[in-house]
Amino acid sequence: MARPAGSARLLRGMNEAAALAYLFERGPLTRTDLRDLTGLSKPTASEVLRRLEDAGLAIVVGHSSGGPGPNAAMYAANADAGYIAALSIRDVSGRDVGGSHQPSVSAIIADLAGEVRATVESNVTFDGADPVDIVADIVSELCRQARIPRDLLLQVQLGVPGSPDPRTGDIRYIDVPGLDRPGLVNEIRARLETEVMVDNDVNLAAIAERSHGVAADVDAFTVLWLAGGSGFAIDQGGTLMRGAHGCAGELGYMPVPAIGTEARDFHDLVGGGPVLDLGEQFGLTGGTPQEVVAAAVEALDDDRAREFLKVLAERVAIGLMSVITLIDPPLIVLAGEVSQAGGTALRDEVVDALAARSPLGTQLEVTGVTGDAVLLGAVSSATTAVQDRLLAALTSPQPAAVPS
Numbered sequence: 001m002a003r004p005a006g007s008a009r010l011l012r013g014m015n016e017a018a019a020l021a022y023l024f025e026r027g028p029l030t031r032t033d034l035r036d037l038t039g040l041s042k043p044t045a046s047e048v049l050r051r052l053e054d055a056g057l058a059i060v061v062g063h064s065s066g067g068p069g070p071n072a073a074m075y076a077a078n079a080d081a082g083y084i085a086a087l088s089i090r091d092v093s094g095r096d097v098g099g100s101h102q103p104s105v106s107a108i109i110a111d112l113a114g115e116v117r118a119t120v121e122s123n124v125t126f127d128g129a130d131p132v133d134i135v136a137d138i139v140s141e142l143c144r145q146a147r148i149p150r151d152l153l154l155q156v157q158l159g160v161p162g163s164p165d166p167r168t169g170d171i172r173y174i175d176v177p178g179l180d181r182p183g184l185v186n187e188i189r190a191r192l193e194t195e196v197m198v199d200n201d202v203n204l205a206a207i208a209e210r211s212h213g214v215a216a217d218v219d220a221f222t223v224l225w226l227a228g229g230s231g232f233a234i235d236q237g238g239t240l241m242r243g244a245h246g247c248a249g250e251l252g253y254m255p256v257p258a259i260g261t262e263a264r265d266f267h268d269l270v271g272g273g274p275v276l277d278l279g280e281q282f283g284l285t286g287g288t289p290q291e292v293v294a295a296a297v298e299a300l301d302d303d304r305a306r307e308f309l310k311v312l313a314e315r316v317a318i319g320l321m322s323v324i325t326l327i328d329p330p331l332i333v334l335a336g337e338v339s340q341a342g343g344t345a346l347r348d349e350v351v352d353a354l355a356a357r358s359p360l361g362t363q364l365e366v367t368g369v370t371g372d373a374v375l376l377g378a379v380s381s382a383t384t385a386v387q388d389r390l391l392a393a394l395t396s397p398q399p400a401a402v403p404s
Contacts, residue, residue, distance in 0.1 A: 012051070013395040015040060019048045020057055020394065023077040024112075024387050028061050030072040049075055056081050057390065079113035082154035083146070084386055085139050086110070086378035088201060091161045091175050091228060103176050105134070106372055109142040109153075110379050112386060118145035126177040132187045139192060153194050154389075157382035158185075159201040159374040161229055163247040171198065173250050197385065202231035202249060202335075203240050204377030205369070209333055210235060211380055213368035221331040222323060223367075224251070226316070226338035228272035228289065234327065251319055259318070269315040275338065282308040290341040297345045309342065313349030320350070321357050328360065335367035342366075 018038050023029060029037070035045045052058035052075075059078045063071035087107040107120040120141050124134055135158070143150055162174025169185040178184070189196040202225040206215075215221040215235065225231040232249035234241040241248045252267035263269045272289045279285065279292035282304045286292040293312070299305040320332060334347055347366050354362065369376060 010395060012048075015044065015048045016052055017391040017394040019045070020052060020077060021387075021391055023052075023058055023075060028074040028076045030064055030074055032072065034075070077112065079111040079115065080152075081112055081390070082386055083109055083111055083117070083148050083152050084379065084382040085142050085153060085156045086159070086375050086382060087135065087138060087156070088159040088204075088372065088374040088378065089161065089176060089179070090201070090374075105138060106375055107138050107142055108375055108379065109146050109148065110383070112383060114379055114383055116379075117148065118142050120145070126179070129178070131178040131181070131184060132191050135188050136191050150193075153192070154386045155195045155197065155382045156188070156192055157204075157378040157385075158188075158196065158198040159204045159378050160198060161201050161231070163200055163243075163245070163250060164198040165246045166242060167245075169198065172245070172247060173253065195385075195389075197382065199378070199381065200231065200233070200242075200246070200249065201225075201374045202233045203242070204375075204381060205335055205367075205373040206233035206235050206240060206333075207377035207380050208369050208373040209335065209367060209377075210238060212376060213333065213373075214365045215331060215333060215368075218331050220329060221333055222327070222329045223333045223335050224316070224320065224323075224339070225336040226270055226289075226334065227336035230267055230270050230319070231336075232323070234329075251323070254319065254322060256318055259315075266319045269318065270312070270338075275312065278312060279308060282311075284308055288337070290337040293338050293346065294341040297341065297343060300345060309346055309349050310353075312342075313346060313353045316346075316350050317353035317357060320354060320362075324354070324358055324360060324362050329362065331363045331365065333365055333367055335369070335373060339366060 019034050022034060022037050031045050031049060035042060040048065049058060057078055058075050060073045061076045062074045064074055065071050085107065087105055090104045103124055103126050105122045105124055108116050109118050110116050120138055122138060139156060143153060160171055160174060160179060162171040162179065164171050170182050171179050174180050185196060185198055202223055205225060206223045209215045209223055220236045223233040230252040232251040234249060252265060254266045256263055256266055256269055268274055275289035276292060284292050284295050284305065286295055296305040296308045323329065343366055347364050351364055367373065
C-alpha cells in the first residue's frame with residue numbers, strides 16, 4: 001500500500017516539534033541528549049537540528065567539554081525567534097487621586113525565554129481616549145526601546161481588572177472607561193496585526209504563583225487578591241477555572257451580611273476606599289490602602305493598629321468563608337499590594353478570624369511572588385501560547401505545490 005503523500009512531511013514535523021519542545025523545556029542540549037530524550041537515530045537527530053537551525057528556531061549556544069573526543073555542540077531554542085508583550089492595566093484608587101479611578105499601565109516586552117528587553121510604566125487617562133490607541137502606543141514604545149521589529153512581536157497579553165468573556169472576548173465587570181466596549185479586543189488585534197489575548201489580572205497572578213510562588217507543589221489552590229480592588233482565582237491542577245462567561249472569581253461582587261456598615265458587597269468591605277476609611281477610624285493614614293496597612297504593621301505595639309488589622313481580617317474572613325464552604329481549597333494565597341503590606345501579621349489575624357467561623361483549618365499563606373505578579377503571569381502565559389503555536393506549526397500539513 002502506498003504511503004499518503006503528506007506522511008513524510010508530517011513525521012518530519014513531529015520530530016522537529018518534539019526536539020524543539022525539549023529545547024524549550026530542558027535548556028541547552030547536545031545531539032546525544034536529544035537522541036536519548038526523543039529516541040531518534042543519530043542521522044535523524046542531526047537532520048532535525050539542521051532544519052530547526054535553518055528555520056531560525058534553534059541555535060548553537062556553546063560546546064560541551066570533559067568527555068572523550070571533540071566537544072559536542074550545545075543547542076538551545078532561539079529566544080530571539082519571536083517576542084511577546086505583556087501589559088497590566090490597573091485601576092488604582094486612593095486619597096492621592098481624590099478617591100477616583102486612576103488607571104495605570106505597566107508593560108514589558110520579553111523574548112521567548114522570558115528575558116525582559118524593555119519596560120514601560122504609564123499613568124494614562126482612559127476618559128475620552130481610545131483604548132486601542134493607548135495599547136498600540138505602549139506596544140510601539142516597547143518595541144522602540146527594545147529595538148525589536150514589529151513583525152517579530154508574536155503575541156500581546158493584556159491583564160485587566162475585569163472578566164473577559166471566552167466566547168466573545170468582551171470584558172465584563174471592569175471600571176476602566178472604554179475597556180468594556182464590545183469588539184475591543186478584535187480592534188486591538190487588527191491594529192497591532194498580531195495575536196492578542198486578554199485575561200483577568202488575578203488569574204495571571206495565579207499563574208505566577210504556581211510557577212514562582214508558594215503554590216508550586218500543591219495540586220490546587222486559590223488566590224485572594226487585595227489591592228485597590230479585590231479579586232479571586234481558582235487553580236485546579238494547573239488549570240484556571242474561568243466559568244462559562246469568564247466571571248469565575250469575581251468575589252468583590254458577592255453580597256455580604258450587614259455588619260454595622262453600609263457595605264453591600266465584598267468590595268465595600270475590603271476595596272481600596274473602604275480600607276482607607278477603616279484606617280482613618282483607627283488613626284492610620286496613607287495615600288493608598290497598602291500604605292495604611294503597612295503603617296498598622298509597623299505599629300503593632302499600638303492597640304489601635306492591632307485592632308485595625310483584626311477588623312480588616314474579620315472582613316476578609318467573611319469573603320473567604322463563602323469560598324471555603326463552596327470549594328474547600330487546600331490552600332488560599334493572600335496576594336496583591338494590601339496582602340503583601342500586611343504580610344504574616346495580617347495573615348495570622350485572618351487565620352484567627354476563620355478559626356472562629358470554620359472547623360477546617362484551611363491553610364493560608366502570603367504570596368511568594370516578588371515583583372509584579374500580573375506581568376510575570378502574563379509573560380508565562382504568552383510564552384507558553386507562542387511556543388505551542390510554533391510547535392503546532394511544525395506538524396501542520398503544508399499546502400501542496402501547484403504544478404506549473
